[in-house]
Amino acid sequence: MPLLQIDHVTHYFGGLCAVSDFNLALESGELVGIIGPNGAGKTTIFNLITGVYRASKGSINLSGTELVGKSPSHITTLGIARTFQNIRLFKDLTVLDNVRIAHYSQASYTPWESLLHVGRYQAEEKRIIEHSMELLSVFKLDHLSDELAKNLPYGSQRRLEIARALATHPQLLLLDEPAAGMNPNEIMQLMEFIRWIREDFNLTILLIEHQMRLVMGICERLKVLDFGKTIAEGLPWEIQNNPLVLEAYLGEEGGEL
Numbered sequence: 001m002p003l004l005q006i007d008h009v010t011h012y013f014g015g016l017c018a019v020s021d022f023n024l025a026l027e028s029g030e031l032v033g034i035i036g037p038n039g040a041g042k043t044t045i046f047n048l049i050t051g052v053y054r055a056s057k058g059s060i061n062l063s064g065t066e067l068v069g070k071s072p073s074h075i076t077t078l079g080i081a082r083t084f085q086n087i088r089l090f091k092d093l094t095v096l097d098n099v100r101i102a103h104y105s106q107a108s109y110t111p112w113e114s115l116l117h118v119g120r121y122q123a124e125e126k127r128i129i130e131h132s133m134e135l136l137s138v139f140k141l142d143h144l145s146d147e148l149a150k151n152l153p154y155g156s157q158r159r160l161e162i163a164r165a166l167a168t169h170p171q172l173l174l175l176d177e178p179a180a181g182m183n184p185n186e187i188m189q190l191m192e193f194i195r196w197i198r199e200d201f202n203l204t205i206l207l208i209e210h211q212m213r214l215v216m217g218i219c220e221r222l223k224v225l226d227f228g229k230t231i232a233e234g235l236p237w238e239i240q241n242n243p244l245v246l247e248a249y250l251g252e253e254g255g256e257l
């Protein structure tokens with residue numbers, strides 16, 4: 001059974017069909033890309049998977065559990081984490097607190113234990129801080145744990161966002177334009193980094209990206225959207241030579257493939 005099975009998902013914003021009859025079967029361990037020109041519906045698909053929007057039609061299934069109708073926090077506990085197109089850190093909190101916060105969806109103590117700092121609270125807090133520091137260390141951010149997130153360079157903020165996403169122990173990681181704003185050298189490093197976290201954290205990854213160097217370099221297969229519809233799918237080299245895809249991109253200002 002695929003880890004994620006999306007069947008006939010359609011979503012309207014008023015009269016606009018942002019996603020039309022989208023289908024995807026994602027096997028455990030795969031690294032798949034969704035590409036398409038601006039406004040094609042890519043981020044809407046992430047918002048549908050993570051429960052930010054409820055699909056107007058269709059089904060989204062994670063290991064046998066239907067996600068449509070579930071809240072984003074519930075979906076997080078089921079094993080899906082994401083990053084955002086525009087980095088969404090708590091910029092005025094420390095690096096450590098940004099990762100700590102992500103653990104609270106799974107904390108096992110009660111509000112009373114938390115208020116009074118008794119019972120499971122102390123042990124759980126210790127575990128959360130230790131796990132946060134372990135993650136920061138793996139991402140080479142531990143020496144910056146007391147720094148405010150807003151003071152980190154851009155590339156480190158991206159790494160911190162991914163570290164925070166991994167704090168919830170996801171099986172499926174959704175990366176929304178992780179290479180946005182990066183130079184070619186940083187993109188090469190990011191490619192290595194994504195390959196490495198997939199292996200090290202046993203992840204399945206779904207990636208939205210405009211940077212073709214990254215998409216073609218690491219994705220095993222691609223889905224291409226245009227105006228909410230899937231216009232092509234296949235191996236990166238097949239997509240690169242697909243006339244429908246070329247037309248969709250060439251029609252976009254500055255678009256290239």
Ligand SMILES: Nc1ncnc2c1ncn2[C@@H]1O[C@H](COP(=O)(O)OP(=O)(O)OP(=O)(O)O)[C@@H](O)[C@H]1O
Binds near residue numbers: 036041
């Ligand atoms: N909350 C919303 N309300 C109304 N329309 C929306 C909303 N969110 C997205 N849209 C519209 O839905 C369509 C798909 O948007 P979406 O953000 O999913 O595209 P995208 O492929 O991620 O684009 P980009 O590459 O520019 O991020 C667009 O026409 C967009 O204007």
